[in-house]
Each structure stands twice: as C-alpha cells, then as structure tokens.
Amino acid sequence: MRNLINILDLSVEELDELIAVADDILEDPDKYREVCKSKILATLFYEPSTRTRLSFESAMLSLGGQVLGFSEASSSSAAKGESVADTIAIVSGYADIIAMRHPKEGAPLVAARHARVPIINAGDGGHYHPTQTLADLLTIHHEKGRFDHLTIGLCGDLKFGRTVHSLIEAMSRYEGVKFVLISPEELKLPSFVKQEYIKDKKIPYVQSTSLDEVIGTLDILYMTRVQKERFFNEEDYVRLKDSYILTTEKMKLAREDMIVMHPLPRVNEISTAVDDDPRACYFRQTYYGKLMRMALIMKLLDLKV
Amino acid sequence: MKIDAIKNGIVIDHIAAGCGMQLYNMLGLDKLDCSVAIIKNAPSLKMGKKDIIKIDSHFDVNLDIVSFVSPEATVNIIENEVCVEKRKTELPERLVNIIKCKNPRCITTVEQEITQEFVLTDRKKREYRCIYCDTKAEVNR
Structure with missing residues (x-):
C-alpha cells in the first residue's frame, strides 16, 4: 500500500505517469467516469479548506466514486479528544482511501502508520501540501511545456508557505532550474529547505526583498498569501500581510511569456485587475489540481482504465 | 582529584567535556540507588578535557543516548575492578523516545502517546530531524 505524505514519495517517473493520466483525463473525461465505482474517499479535514476538500470530492465523484468526511475538527470526534490514530483506524473500515488535512505537522504520517487504506496528505500545518504541488506541476507542464531550464520566482511567505517548500523540492530535481526567492526578512525560506534542496544540489538562486527588481527575469512567478493562521502574534501578521501586491503595473515589467501561479485562496496579494491578463493562470491551476487528484486516487487504489 | x-x-569514559551532566540526566542515572560519580573536566591526553561517569553497579546503558550526546564516549564494563568489556558507541540512525520535538506545530506536542522519533540526516554535523515535522533536534552539546 502506498501513501502520499511528501511530494518526494513520488519518483520523477511516477510524476510523469500521473501527468500522462491527467492529460488523458483532460482529453477524454468520459472514459474515467466509472473507474472508482463502489469506492469511497474519506475527506478528513481538521482545518477548514474550501478548495482542496472540494477538489478531492469533485475528483472522486468524477471517477464514479463516493465521498464522506468532515470539514472541521469541531464536527469530528477530535473535539472530544480522540487521537488521529484512533480516528484513522476507524475510518479505515469505512473508506477505501483517505485524504487528510490537519493543522499539526506530521499528522498525516501518524495517520499512515495506523491506516489500513492509503493516506493522502492534503496539507499538514506549514509543512507539506503535496497535492497542491501536483496541481502546480501539471500547470507548469501545460503552460510552459517543460520542467527544466526554468527560472522560478517564489514570492511572499516563504517561511510558512508549505506549497513553496514542496514546489522547491519537486522542481529541484530538474536540470537547469533557478530559484528567485522574494520575501520580507521575517518570512524568508527556512534555512534547512534552502540548504537541502537548493544549496546542496548546487542550484543557482537569488534572494531579494524587491519583486520589481527581479520580476523581469522570471519564467514563472509563484505568488503566496501571508497566512494569518500561521502566526502566533497578530501584530506580526498585520505588519507583513501587505508586503507584496502584484498589480497590472508590476506585470508590465514581466516577460510576455511569464506565468503567474498562486495556490489560492488569495486575499489581496494579486490585484483582481491582473486576472484578465492571459499570463495569470491561477484559476486554471485549480482545474489542473482536480485532474491530478483524480490521477493520484487511481494510482493509490491501483486502478486503471 | x-x-x-x-x-x-x-x-x-571520554565524554566530551561539559556533556556529563546532560548524559547523567538523559540516562536516568538520578533514579539509581547506587553510588554514581560525575567527574567534570578531567585532564585527557587525547581530548584535553573530558567528563567521566562512574556507576557502582551494573546498569543497562542505552548506547544510543551515549552516542547521541557524546559520540566519542566509551562504555567500560567493570568486574572485580577489571575492565572486561569496552563498548564503543556509534551514532544511531534513529533515536526513539530519547528526545522530544520542540516544534509547537508538531503533532507530537498535542498527542502525547505518539513515539518520538528522530532520524540522522547529517552524520558529519550529527544532525537529527523529527520524522513528523522535519524540525532539527535541539541539543546542548
């Protein structure tokens, strides 16, 4: 049995396989309408999420399967003090596969150790969010046509932004990739992520506090939200939340073929006027996410058409 | 002295100078009834200064803890005042329930029953990370 806890649980070849299946689903969704007939996905969301949960549920429904679950800890037995291990042991008897989001880092790994069915990490605190990375990778594949020789700018909260860490891990495996890290001093990329996935692999990188100065060098601009829920201190959040706002003015400094990605939800870090720019692909990114989740569910359940 | x-x-023997007390605490030697001596900053030809712990009874020493705190240390078994065995320690690949994760966002901080596990991620730097949240182990070495 396989789980997806960290994006590195999948080899480059397995990622290619998932992308090929997602491409095929995009081409002919009808072919996949009954692949998961009589299978059940449990979505255990201990932390609120609209996009990820709905994306998982839509993915399973589009494969002909069914879904059950909860969307916040207060509506589950966790509110009564039940451990993750116990919940998972029980839900393993109700579902064929589990997608889990938890505010505490490492909770999906605990779940994987007690589950009798595959576990998908749908986000654990500020740690990993591998299925967002799958969405990001399919977006890059479709919008840029390649994974190698790309200059990727990551902007905003690089400290707590788990999607940023996972994307760096995944993209650091491709040749000719360069990272541009754009953040305020307080939200810089954690040193271990930088060391392990950038410095140790001798990947060129630039660190900047100014988006304007570097935007013209990028093939991809990955924007992130400064997340209130990751701060223990309200004052720090208020001080940093408006650090970088992407406007149509800033977009004029960017290349014609640069793409703008965002894991969403956005608050105000991308002005809505940018939405009409063909280079803005964050809404398409969410659809790619659903396709990759469909491909992933099939892979973990070992189902083929 | x-x-x-x-x-x-x-x-x-050969505990890195300054680590003796930490090792004493982590091995739970405070719970023993027998005589236990900690010698701090003893002169050493090889190390300059070293700490030594002497335990006046046979005790099942957790070598993983010794190695984690001070990899150069040796554990000598004494019988009738003669050293009958010298155990050299090796940096363990995994530390199980030896240290606790200090990351307040880690699942182990809210679910106390979970095994505390760290893996060796950098042998040269003697760096361990929590298997759940990847946080680096904090040690006063």
Whole structure:
C-alpha cells in the first residue's frame, strides 16, 4: 500500500505517469467516469479548506466514486479528544482511501502508520501540501511545456508557505532550474529547505526583498498569501500581510511569456485587475489540481482504465 | 582529584567535556540507588578535557543516548575492578523516545502517546530531524 505524505514519495517517473493520466483525463473525461465505482474517499479535514476538500470530492465523484468526511475538527470526534490514530483506524473500515488535512505537522504520517487504506496528505500545518504541488506541476507542464531550464520566482511567505517548500523540492530535481526567492526578512525560506534542496544540489538562486527588481527575469512567478493562521502574534501578521501586491503595473515589467501561479485562496496579494491578463493562470491551476487528484486516487487504489 | 575505582559497574569514559551532566540526566542515572560519580573536566591526553561517569553497579546503558550526546564516549564494563568489556558507541540512525520535538506545530506536542522519533540526516554535523515535522533536534552539546 502506498501513501502520499511528501511530494518526494513520488519518483520523477511516477510524476510523469500521473501527468500522462491527467492529460488523458483532460482529453477524454468520459472514459474515467466509472473507474472508482463502489469506492469511497474519506475527506478528513481538521482545518477548514474550501478548495482542496472540494477538489478531492469533485475528483472522486468524477471517477464514479463516493465521498464522506468532515470539514472541521469541531464536527469530528477530535473535539472530544480522540487521537488521529484512533480516528484513522476507524475510518479505515469505512473508506477505501483517505485524504487528510490537519493543522499539526506530521499528522498525516501518524495517520499512515495506523491506516489500513492509503493516506493522502492534503496539507499538514506549514509543512507539506503535496497535492497542491501536483496541481502546480501539471500547470507548469501545460503552460510552459517543460520542467527544466526554468527560472522560478517564489514570492511572499516563504517561511510558512508549505506549497513553496514542496514546489522547491519537486522542481529541484530538474536540470537547469533557478530559484528567485522574494520575501520580507521575517518570512524568508527556512534555512534547512534552502540548504537541502537548493544549496546542496548546487542550484543557482537569488534572494531579494524587491519583486520589481527581479520580476523581469522570471519564467514563472509563484505568488503566496501571508497566512494569518500561521502566526502566533497578530501584530506580526498585520505588519507583513501587505508586503507584496502584484498589480497590472508590476506585470508590465514581466516577460510576455511569464506565468503567474498562486495556490489560492488569495486575499489581496494579486490585484483582481491582473486576472484578465492571459499570463495569470491561477484559476486554471485549480482545474489542473482536480485532474491530478483524480490521477493520484487511481494510482493509490491501483486502478486503471 | 581522586575517586576510588569501582568494583563491579560501569565507567563511561571520554565524554566530551561539559556533556556529563546532560548524559547523567538523559540516562536516568538520578533514579539509581547506587553510588554514581560525575567527574567534570578531567585532564585527557587525547581530548584535553573530558567528563567521566562512574556507576557502582551494573546498569543497562542505552548506547544510543551515549552516542547521541557524546559520540566519542566509551562504555567500560567493570568486574572485580577489571575492565572486561569496552563498548564503543556509534551514532544511531534513529533515536526513539530519547528526545522530544520542540516544534509547537508538531503533532507530537498535542498527542502525547505518539513515539518520538528522530532520524540522522547529517552524520558529519550529527544532525537529527523529527520524522513528523522535519524540525532539527535541539541539543546542548
């Protein structure tokens, strides 16, 4: 049995396989309408999420399967003090596969150790969010046509932004990739992520506090939200939340073929006027996410058409 | 300073200077009834200064803890005042329930029943990370 806890649980070849299946689903969704007939996905969301949960549920429904679950800890037995291990042991008897989001880092790994069915990490605190990375990778594949020789700018909260860490891990495996890290001093990329996935692999990188100065060098601009829920201190959040706002003015400094990605939800870090720019692909990114989740569910359940 | 030789027991020698007390605490030596001596900053030809712990009874020393705190340390088993066995420690690949994760966002901080596990991620730097949240282990070495 396989789980997806960290994006590195999948080899480059397995990622290619998932992308090929997602491409095929995009081409002919009808072919996949009954692949998961009589299978059940449990979505255990201990932390609120609209996009990820709905994306998982839509993915399973589009494969002909069914879904059950909860969307916040207060509506589950966790509110009564039940451990993750116990919940998972029980839900393993109700579902064929589990997608889990938890505010505490490492909770999906605990779940994987007690589950009798595959576990998908749908986000654990500020740690990993591998299925967002799958969405990001399919977006890059479709919008840029390649994974190698790309200059990727990551902007905003690089400290707590788990999607940023996972994307760096995944993209650091491709040749000719360069990272541009754009953040305020307080939200810089954690040193271990930088060391392990950038410095140790001798990947060129630039660190900047100014988006304007570097935007013209990028093939991809990955924007992130400064997340209130990751701060223990309200004052720090208020001080940093408006650090970088992407406007149509800033977009004029960017290349014609640069793409703008965002894991969403956005608050105000991308002005809505940018939405009409063909280079803005964050809404398409969410659809790619659903396709990759469909491909992933099939892979973990070992189902083929 | 002179401390009597022990008859039957254990001598943990070549502990990095300053780590003796931490090792004493982590091995749970405070719970023993027998005599235990900690010698700090003893002169050493090889190390300049070292700490030594002498335990006046046989005690099942967790070598993983010794190695984690001070990889150069040796564990000597003494019988009838003679060293009958010298155990050299090796940096363990995994530390299970030896140290706790300090990351307040880690699942282990809210679910106390979970095994505390760290893996060796950098042998040269003697760096361990929590298997759940990847946080680096904090050690006062």
